[in-house]
């Protein structure tokens with residue numbers, strides 16, 4: 001390409017688009033602009049970005065910089081026209097550069113290698129000579145077996161009394177770079193498929209509720225084609241702390257009125273149905289529902305009889321096997337007893353659900369108190385029976401991230417082939433070697449010339465090993 | 479017996495190895511070199527031991543099974559693992575290139591990093607994992623990222639040494655680049671040190687890192703002190719620039735040729751790049767996909783990993799352009815590692831701080 005004159009404009013454009021120089025300019029541009037994108041908050045509150053700019057550049061410059069960066073789309077730069085343009089230019093560069101080089105590489109891969117004149121062997125970067133006892137006809141077999149041991153399938157020709165061996169390994173490793181480059185394109189294509197044919201949304205689904213749509217972007221409803229129901233939601237904590245250990249939602253997929261699938265999902269363990277995936281992402285209390293839920297208590301009498309009851313706030317229930325009536329007076333999603341002994345709610349999540357129950361027996365009021373879901377020791381009643389607080393159902397919603405991305409497998413395929421390509425490009429090499437066995441008086445002279453396109457030192461060590469095998473076998477075979 | 483005993487032992491071993499390596503470089507006695515290597519290996523073995531013990535402690539405590547309990551969940555643990563990879567990489571290079579002089583460069587990084595995390599009291603407690611972190615992809619992601627970081631830090635040292643040994647004139651841009659880089663590192667370390675000794679007693683380490691960094695110097699409430707700090711920092715940079723050439727005479731003692739430095743820089747990046755691509759970017763994306771349903775969301779950490787990746791791609795390709803061999807590509811290698819540091823520390827410490835203040 002560089003030898004020939006490039007006259008036409010088309011040639012010039014082709015050269016420009018296929019050059020590595022353009023590639024490194026693009027690398028630099030993408031890196032530099034991305035830095036700005038990490039400093040300014042993307043799709044963030046404009047006020048905050050103004051504040052950030054003020055912190056960095058002072059009150060004078062900030063408003064101007066703000067206006068400029070807003071005009072240029074830096075507040076949502078990864079979706080701006082010019083960033084997309086950079087990515088497109090990058091892909092074009094990649095494609096054209098690869099196409100430009102492919103014929104030459106293809107030739108290198110497919111060109112069979114053949115014998116070379118003796119003096120050429122001495123010109124290689126890796127070049128060795130030793131003298132071995134014996135005629136070429138016998139030395140030749142030693143050489144051939146040493147090459148086989150080194151897993152080179154060598155071609156051999158006789159040149160009068162001399163012998164010539166030539167072999168190569170790993171010629172396909174030259175394609176590693178191409179695999180790498182094309183897999184970048186595959187990943188970009190996969191990402192585009194996702195953007196074009198998929199969606200990202202969220203769904204806040206209260207316990208017991210059913211939905212067949214998710215919200216995407218600013219309140220666009222995306223239908224699933226089936227229904228999803230949240231049967232239950234629960235948070236597990238580490239010991240007594242408020243540090244969450246696991247969020248879990250029990251979901252049911254319903255299609256045409258039939259329950260198709262049940263699965264409990266947790267962070268890192270989503271549910272997929274018909275290409276739509278539901279991820280556990282957040283949770284909370286449905287506004288205004290705090291008094292509406294249904295309690296789940298297990299009451300156990302002293303002699304072990306147990307029943308499950310489902311009262312609501314303000315209702316009463318019977319503790320099994322006793323004459324005790326329990327009335328639910330109050331509920332707190334996150335109860336804390338402060339230093340004065342007053343009960344207070346400290347969070348608007350179900351961090352520490354607690355219920356205040358008044359027990360009565362024949363009009364008398366023997367005891368009352370808080371029963372806490374996360375503290376089983378509060379379940380024990382003074383008379384020896386127990387009221388186990390299992391759940392307060394129907395007030396929490398599970399926050400689900402909903403996604404459909406038909407391109408994700410394309411992206412993953414691209415990732416796999418990129419890893420493969422990089423591995424080939426960096427850890428394998430195209431090694432070629434020529435060995436000439438020349439007759440001398442009573443000995444043979446062995447001349448080796450070799451090249452490797454990568455990691456030459458390792459190849460050199462390998463050649464030295466072949467040489468040492470030659471030397472040894474010759475001694476042993478005497 | 480617990481892991482901290484062995485961590486302490488390895489810190490001490492690396493620091494003493496550093497001094498022995500210095501002596502070795504100064505006197506060139508091969509026995510001294512063997513001792514230095516021996517001490518490094520002792521440090522490495524005891525650190526390996528310590529990591530395994532901590533792993534077991536965590537597994538016992540969390541009851542999550544061995545694989546999920548890899549000690550790679552916080553800044554402290556990841557830094558320890560980074561040092562471990564670095565020393566392993568160094569030992570391999572020492573063995574392969576039969577040259578001990580790099581030890582004088584690597585063991586200080588290892589010893590200082592361990593001592594630094596000890597001093598700053600970066601939280602060493604074994605903490606339970608939040609749900610999003612419970613993923614085998616995360617383990618693979620973090621492990622491989624740090625192996626790559628260790629390889630990159632190797633290329634950083636050799637790239638910097640290359641620049642130091644090959645630049646002569648103070649007006650040369652490569653000279654200016656490396657002196658400023660080194661000067662900036664020194665200035666940042668010193669100012670963080672001052673912050674640390676001023677505030678450490680009062681606040682917990684996480685809070686210190688998030689809200690008190692540079693509050694004694696560049697971000698002090700008094701503008702007089704601000705200006706003085708900037709003036710001092712610039713003076714320090716000028717000083718390093720003025721007398722930087724002295725380092726060249728030191729490094730020439732290491733008996734390493736520029737070609738060898740260039741070769742090691744390339745080889746480290748050639749090892750680090752695929753590992754970083756697979757472990758850092760791809761496994762990270764798979765993990766995010768599993769946890770949140772987005773494999774790429776352009777958040778600052780992801781974006782900085784991508785920037786790092788692009789800089790190393792820049793390095794690999796710029797070697798192919800005629801006239802770029804040598805100093806120019808060495809500069810790119812050095813910049814690559816600065817991006818690594820920023821990805822690892824800067825995003826958490828500086829960017830999140832920047833964004834957090836905004837919300838107040």
Ligand code: HEM
Nearest residue numbers: 018019020023090093094097177180181184425791794795
């Ligand atoms: C981030 C994207 C890219 C990655 C990860 C990448 C990766 C690689 C790798 C790993 C190599 C082998 C380097 C070595 O052996 O030292 C390589 C070589 C090369 N790349 Fe890229 N590359 C990228 C983008 C590009 C682009 C946009 C171009 C367009 C000009 C390009 C052109 C080349 C060329 C010409 C070679 C040399 C191939 C050969 O040895 O014959 N690369 N690339």
